[in-house]
Amino acid sequence: MDTSSPWIWRRADWPEDALAYDAHQTASDLAEAYRTYGLLEGKATTLGLGRTSEVALDALSDEVLATAAIEGERLPLDAVRSSVMRRLGLATSGPFNRSVDGLVDVICDATSAIDTPLDEDRLCRWQSALFPGGTSGIHRIAVGRYRDHVDPMQIVSGRPGREVVHYEAPPSKDVSMQMERFLLWFADTSPNATSAMSVRGKPIDGLARAAIAHLWFETIHPFEDGNGRIGRAIADMAVAQHLRQPVRLYSLSRQLLASRAAYYDALNQAQRSQTDVTAWVQWFARQSTAACHAANQVIDQAIEKRRFWEKQEGIALHERQRKVLQRLLDDGDGGFLGGLNAEKYMKMTGVSKATATRDLSAMVASGQMRGHGAGKALRYFVNVPGWTHGITE
Structure with missing residues (x-):
C-alpha cells in the first residue's frame, strides 16, 4: 500500500x-x-x-x-x-x-x-x-x-x-x-x-x-x-x-x-x-x-397560479385571453420582459389591434391584469398579489 x-x-x-x-x-x-x-x-x-x-x-x-x-x-x-x-x-x-x-x-x-x-x-x-x-x-x-x-x-x-x-x-x-x-x-x-x-x-x-x-x-x-x-x-x-x-x-x-x-x-x-x-x-x-x-x-x-385561476371562476374569458394569461403566469414575476402591449398581444393571438385593445381593457377591468404607463409606453402585467414585475412606483 x-x-x-x-x-x-x-x-x-x-x-x-x-x-x-x-x-x-x-x-x-x-x-x-x-x-x-x-x-x-x-x-x-x-x-x-x-x-x-x-x-x-x-x-x-x-x-x-x-x-x-x-x-x-x-x-x-x-x-x-x-x-x-x-x-x-x-x-x-x-x-x-x-x-x-x-x-x-x-x-x-x-x-x-x-x-x-x-x-x-x-x-x-x-x-x-x-x-x-x-x-x-x-x-x-x-x-x-x-x-x-x-x-x-x-x-x-x-x-x-x-x-x-x-x-x-x-x-x-x-x-x-x-x-x-x-x-x-x-x-x-x-x-x-x-x-x-x-x-x-x-x-x-x-x-x-x-x-x-x-x-x-x-x-x-x-x-x-x-x-x-x-x-x-x-x-x-x-x-x-x-x-x-x-x-x-x-x-x-x-x-x-x-x-x-x-x-x-x-x-x-x-x-x-x-x-x-x-x-x-x-x-x-x-x-x-x-x-x-x-x-x-x-x-x-404553482400555488399562485392556482389561486389566480380560482379567482377567475365565473368570469367570462375567451380562450385566447386564457392562453395569454397562462403564458404570463408561467413566465413569473417580471419574467415577461418589457411587459405586454397591444402589438405583442396581436402576435401571440393573431387578432386585430382593435380586438387586442378591447381584450386587454376587459382584463384590466375584470382584475386579471393591470396597466402601467400611458400612450405608446402603456404596458400590461398579470395581476398577482405580491408580484411587482420590477416596477417601482
Whole structure:
C-alpha cells in the first residue's frame, strides 16, 4: 500500500474509517435539509401533486437535462420531455432519442424500484442504457461491464504535455473487489436491512448515506464512461429509499450543475481526505437544501397560479385571453420582459389591434391584469398579489 499517494482509496483504513463522518458536526446541516424538504413535501401534499403533475414532470426533466449537462452533454429538451412523458405513461408525439430514453430509464429505475437490490448486473444494465450504440461520442467504450483496461483511470485537464491529474481511481484489476465491498455496504445500510450498519456506533443518517454512496462510487469509478450519471442516480436512489416519497419534487443534479466547479472541488477534496468525509457530507446536505429551496419556489408559483385561476371562476374569458394569461403566469414575476402591449398581444393571438385593445381593457377591468404607463409606453402585467414585475412606483 502506497501511503504517500494522496488518494483516499490507498489509505490503510479504506473504506471503513476513511468514509466515516462526524454526526455531531453534520447534524445542523442535515436537519436544515430535512426541514426544507418537509416544507416542500407539505406544499406538494396541499396541492395534491402526483407523479404526473407538471411540477413532477419538470423536476424529472430537469434531473435528466442537468445530470447530462454536468458531463458537458446538452440534451434536446423536446426529446427529454417526450421521453419522460412516455416513461410515466402519458401520451406524447414528441421525438425519440435512444440515449435520452436510456438516461431517463436509469433515473426512473433508481428512484422507483428502490427496494430492488443494487447489484453488479443492475449497474451494468444502467451503464449499457447510457450508451446504446456502444460508443461515447465517436470512441468505442466497454459497455455493460466494469472497465478492464490496464492504463490508469484518471481525470485530467490541460493541454498535452501539461496535463493536470485531478484524480486517479483504483486500477481496473481491483474494481470487482472494490465494487463488491461497496454494494455489500449499500445493501447492509439500506433502511430495509434487517440489521442496518452503523458508523462509529451510530446509525447512518439517510442523507449522509446518499452522500457517502455517491463519493464511494465516484472514487472507484468502475466504468469506462458514465460514472458521474450513474453515481448521481445512486445518490438519488439512497435518498428515495430514506424519504419513501413516490413523487420527485426536486432535482439535485440541477443544483449540482449550478455549483459545478464547487461540486468537483468538494469531490476532489474528499477523495484526498486524510481523516473522514464530514466536510463532504456537510456540503452535500447544503446542496440538498438549496435544491429544495429552488423547488419550493416552483411550487409557490404553482400555488399562485392556482389561486389566480380560482379567482377567475365565473368570469367570462375567451380562450385566447386564457392562453395569454397562462403564458404570463408561467413566465413569473417580471419574467415577461418589457411587459405586454397591444402589438405583442396581436402576435401571440393573431387578432386585430382593435380586438387586442378591447381584450386587454376587459382584463384590466375584470382584475386579471393591470396597466402601467400611458400612450405608446402603456404596458400590461398579470395581476398577482405580491408580484411587482420590477416596477417601482
